[in-house]
Amino acid sequence: MAAPLELSCWGGGWGLPSVHSESLVVMAYAKFSGAPLKVNVIDNTWRGSRGDVPILTTEDNIVSQPAKILSFLRKQKYNADYELSAKQGADTLAYIALLEEKLLPAVLHTFWVESDNYFTVTKPWFASRIPFPLSLILPGRMSKGARNRILVTRGQPPFYHLREVEAQIYRDAKECLNLLSNRLGTSQFFFGDTPSTLDAYVFGFLAPLYKVRFPKVQLQEHLKQLSNLCRFCDDILNSYFRLSLGDG
Amino acid sequence: MAAPLELSCWGGGWGLPSVHSESLVVMAYAKFSGAPLKVNVIDNTWRGSRGDVPILTTEDNIVSQPAKILSFLRKQKYNADYELSAKQGADTLAYIALLEEKLLPAVLHTFWVESDNYFTVTKPWFASRIPFPLSLILPGRMSKGARNRILVTRGQPPFYHLREVEAQIYRDAKECLNLLSNRLGTSQFFFGDTPSTLDAYVFGFLAPLYKVRFPKVQLQEHLKQLSNLCRFCDDILNSYFRLSLGGTSPAGQETVDANLQKLTQLVNKESNLIEKMDDNLRQSPQLPPRKLPTLKLTPAEEENNSLQRLSP
Numbered sequence: 001m002a003a004p005l006e007l008s009c010w011g012g013g014w015g016l017p018s019v020h021s022e023s024l025v026v027m028a029y030a031k032f033s034g035a036p037l038k039v040n041v042i043d044n045t046w047r048g049s050r051g052d053v054p055i056l057t058t059e060d061n062i063v064s065q066p067a068k069i070l071s072f073l074r075k076q077k078y079n080a081d082y083e084l085s086a087k088q089g090a091d092t093l094a095y096i097a098l099l100e101e102k103l104l105p106a107v108l109h110t111f112w113v114e115s116d117n118y119f120t121v122t123k124p125w126f127a128s129r130i131p132f133p134l135s136l137i138l139p140g141r142m143s144k145g146a147r148n149r150i151l152v153t154r155g156q157p158p159f160y161h162l163r164e165v166e167a168q169i170y171r172d173a174k175e176c177l178n179l180l181s182n183r184l185g186t187s188q189f190f191f192g193d194t195p196s197t198l199d200a201y202v203f204g205f206l207a208p209l210y211k212v213r214f215p216k217v218q219l220q221e222h223l224k225q226l227s228n229l230c231r232f233c234d235d236i237l238n239s240y241f242r243l244s245l246g247d248g
Numbered sequence: 249m250a251a252p253l254e255l256s257c258w259g260g261g262w263g264l265p266s267v268h269s270e271s272l273v274v275m276a277y278a279k280f281s282g283a284p285l286k287v288n289v290i291d292n293t294w295r296g297s298r299g300d301v302p303i304l305t306t307e308d309n310i311v312s313q314p315a316k317i318l319s320f321l322r323k324q325k326y327n328a329d330y331e332l333s334a335k336q337g338a339d340t341l342a343y344i345a346l347l348e349e350k351l352l353p354a355v356l357h358t359f360w361v362e363s364d365n366y367f368t369v370t371k372p373w374f375a376s377r378i379p380f381p382l383s384l385i386l387p388g389r390m391s392k393g394a395r396n397r398i399l400v401t402r403g404q405p406p407f408y409h410l411r412e413v414e415a416q417i418y419r420d421a422k423e424c425l426n427l428l429s430n431r432l433g434t435s436q437f438f439f440g441d442t443p444s445t446l447d448a449y450v451f452g453f454l455a456p457l458y459k460v461r462f463p464k465v466q467l468q469e470h471l472k473q474l475s476n477l478c479r480f481c482d483d484i485l486n487s488y489f490r491l492s493l494g495g496t497s498p499a500g501q502e503t504v505d506a507n508l509q510k511l512t513q514l515v516n517k518e519s520n521l522i523e524k525m526d527d528n529l530r531q532s533p534q535l536p537p538r539k540l541p542t543l544k545l546t547p548a549e550e551e552n553n554s555l556q557r558l559s560p
Contacts, residue, residue: 090430102341153397182334
């Protein structure tokens with residue numbers, strides 16, 4: 001525990017510590033579990049690979065991918081799920097899978113595929129944090145990766161084109177948001193009074209959707225009608241991230 | 249409801265009504281919800297597109313994809329989730345997503361990517377049910393589709409090759425199987441005593457893995473150690489699919505013949521007993537109609553159906 005844990009991740013904006021879902025999941029989990037993370041925000045002087053972000057670095061290890069990073073933190077005794085029952089643990093994994101299957105495609109689409117959003121917000125934001133000439137290439141590659149991810153997992157027959165998939169993925173995302181709202185109810189967090197892994201994931205996926213100002217906002221509008229989910233995000237931002245936003 | 253519902257799907261083997269997960273999910277749901285499905289097994293005389301299978305056809309509609317077919321059946325009032333709470337409904341969707349994310353890649357790999365399995369079992373089986381020359385092309389295409397599906401969803405950095413992904417997807421699948429086993433516990437079904445959509449999905453994904461005989465069987469071995477999941481699959485096969493297996497395998501036919509024989513013997517015994525009481529019978533006009541004795545093999549509401557299915 002003496003070795004400093006450094007997290008390299010995409011930076012923040014619009015009131016968020018990070019605009020990148022996966023980075024946000026790790027940051028939230030670290031706050032919930034009390035892990036002392038030194039956060040290094042990626043800017044255009046950063047020389048590392050950006051494909052793997054967020055990346056956790058310790059003296060001996062380099063860990064990427066949120067699930068692996070959380071697993072590593074748990075092994076270091078930073079465990080936010082200590083009080084969960086086995087069934088709640090199983091439900092956690094099931095709901096994370098649901099987020100990745102039903103909500104993630106629409107979030108990816110909103111950020112990286114929807115033209116107005118991508119060209120006016122997402123691309124300039126990321127390009128300003130990537131050094132030239134990579135800034136000309138990497139955002140486009142991330143956009144293509146998002147498009148492929150959506151098409152391969154959702155573009156099954158009878159959908160063959162992105163346009164047909166779009167309607168379906170937004171329908172699924174709205175249904176998923178409704179489910180999450182139902183499941184949360186009036187509780188402060190998903191499993192009682194203390195936040196756990198599931199809260200970190202839901203926060204990571206929802207907060208960028210909630211806060212980033214986009215031209216095309218249909219999913220955002222739907223989320224804003226689910227007041228308990230908005231309250232959930234605001235609570236976490238105010239309780240765990242307020243003081244760190246001083247220089248954001 | 250008068251319009252016949254026809255389901256076109258891949259056929260069965262190894263004791264299963266279908267070896268194809270998605271077809272099995274729909275068949276199980278139809279049994280659970282009481283939807284009267286006429287099942288058309290795809291063989292090499294079938295002329296339709298095979299990419300969309302399973303396909304439900306009614307007079308006015310053609311529906312593909314299991315989720316859409318189940319949705320359609322629910323709209324026709326065949327609803328297996330009627331008694332679930334909102335939370336159980338949400339859990340259903342979450343666990344289905346878990347199955348598709350954690351278990352499906354390894355199932356796809358076991359059937360379509362693992363070379364020994366693919367070349368000795370999967371490819372011959374499917375090719376024999378596809379007409380020439382499509383039989384030379386389609387299995388390979390299905391195999392490539394499975395490979396792509398695995399790589400795109402799981403082949404994120406730092407995994408760039410299938411070999412690295414393989415270890416991870418089997419680890420995830422075993423973890424998923426353990427979770428399902430924990431969640432099921434000692435219950436008969438996932439939400440109590442009656443099967444629902446989640447049971448149909450779990451059965452659809454697990455049963456082929458459980459029953460199909462492959463050379464490379466690591467995931468199957470793991471599943472067989474989870475006895476409550478095996479019991480779950482066997483229960484559904486025995487309760488809902490046994491009598492329909494009459495035409496598909498010699499073992500199935502023998503079971504049907506044995507059942508028929510037992511039933512005939514019981515009926516004969518009872519008719520003998522009744523004939524011995526003929527005086528009382530003739531003088532008692534209020535005697536209730538003679539009930540055929542039923543075999544104690546299935547839950548009460550299945551017995552009448554099973555008797556009807558025995559007769560051609």
